[in-house]
Amino acid sequence: MGRIVIAPDSFKGTISAAAAAAAIAAGWATVRPDDELVLRPMADGGEGTLEAFAEAVPEAARIPVRVTGPTGFAIDAAWLRLPPTEEAPGGIGVVELASTSGIELLGDDLRPWEASTLGFGQAIAAALAAGVSQLVLGIGSSASTDGGAGLLTALGARFTDAFGTSIAPGASGLDDVARADLANLRALPPAGVQVLSDVTNPLLGGQGAAAVFGPQKGLDAEGVARADAGLARFADVIRGLDGDTLAVTMARVADPDAPGSGAAGGAGYGLLVWGAELVPGAVRVAQLTGLSGAVEGADLVITGEGSYDGQSAAGKAPAHVAALADAAGAPVAIVAGRIAADTGSVAHALSLTELAGSAEAAVADPAAHLRAAGAALAAAL
Structure with missing residues (x-):
């Protein structure tokens, strides 16, 4: 049985961080129902x-x-x-x-x-x-x-x-x-x-x-x-x-x-x-939600947002989640609506646009494609 921490930011304009975390968890559970899933949705002060x-x-x-x-x-x-x-x-x-x-x-x-x-x-x-x-x-x-x-x-x-x-x-x-x-x-x-x-x-x-x-x-x-x-x-x-x-x-x-x-x-x-x-x-939200303690001993930490790009790697919520996971020795997976930045430093990276076949399809039903991403990551693990 593994321990998986799910800590995405919101997918701006499409789905909140809490709903995104729940969708990823639901997809994961269809493949690995016995794993412990710890949900720690992230935020930076905006909507959600x-x-x-x-x-x-x-x-x-x-x-x-x-x-x-x-x-x-x-x-x-x-x-x-x-x-x-x-x-x-x-x-x-x-x-x-x-x-x-x-x-x-x-x-x-x-x-x-x-x-x-x-x-x-x-x-x-x-x-x-x-x-x-x-x-x-x-x-x-x-x-x-x-x-x-x-x-x-x-x-x-x-x-x-x-x-x-x-x-x-x-x-x-x-x-x-x-x-x-x-x-x-x-x-x-x-x-x-x-x-x-x-x-x-x-x-x-x-x-x-x-x-x-x-x-x-x-x-x-x-x-x-x-x-x-x-x-x-x-x-x-x-x-x-x-x-x-x-x-x-x-x-x-x-x-x-x-x-x-x-x-x-x-x-x-x-x-x-x-x-x-x-x-x-993002730093204060992680402190108040106990994210740093949650990632200790995790088998995988999943984070992401609507668009994972150069700004994401420069200090937005997913970057902070990844830094905490790295410090704890836990592998990281990125799930994003679109990926436009180097993801060579993470264990897995999934684009909802690629999963759905187009950006329009991904935006039309983000929860469904996040569930699919969760299931795909579980299968990969």
Whole structure:
């Protein structure tokens, strides 16, 4: 009887990491039903992060919450409570931007100026109210470019225009922001806030939040320039807090040039203002799900994602899984929608495109082809 660890990332836009892991496991079990299958789906902070934790941590509890979605209407979402640790005796709250303020919630109705991170902040506030000792926040797949103004508002901040009126939600509100009041901003939980993000973009400029990520949210060239100017205005207002001792005791004035401040439409910047720490997503997910311990003594570790390419090998979730497996002396198998990178260092590599006969067929039913990949790997072992 073998011990197989299955730890894929999501196959973006087709199947979540948890569902992919389950499909591979189901296929494997048809060939080798007596093997021990350990599922540790991976994530980097984007869509599916909550689901990955829920699958990998049996004691995790999903806590429902109703928040303001990116359309401005209430939606049902959830945050996840992980069990207590020595560092976090009140438990760890995992909150995902994708399921509260994410672009997937909009469908084809992109709202580049109105969408905000308010709902994400409301879910964070709910976790704080529940008494968690630490927060882990996934910030991928944002629908907005509001610099985190929405989430900070939900946590007690107030942003006003020159007339003292609260600014509109979303990127449009940054056109008018003139004053920030952080006196009532919620305190960080005792063990701090860790933000899962592998994005290193700054807040502003040619590599900033608006220029790089704005077009996928519906911003044209003129809109990118307007949004970047709004983010710059927002950062200037935050910088003006240096002389406000009350505000500075409640929040750290962040550097808009800091790597990752441009993540999620500038939500990374807003979280830095709050005092959060940006950490590599895949590394922290692996720590919290116990992946390093799981791969010890494994006969095979299976990982993968939608497109395994040069970026994958440069540090995305599958690369981290493979590094942990290598350190434990366990062979690695890669399963991906398409493979466009050297896989000579792994024991097996399977492309769903090749298994299905075409990319279109693989995308049409990824679960079926992942089951086939699981069965093929089991037969090879």
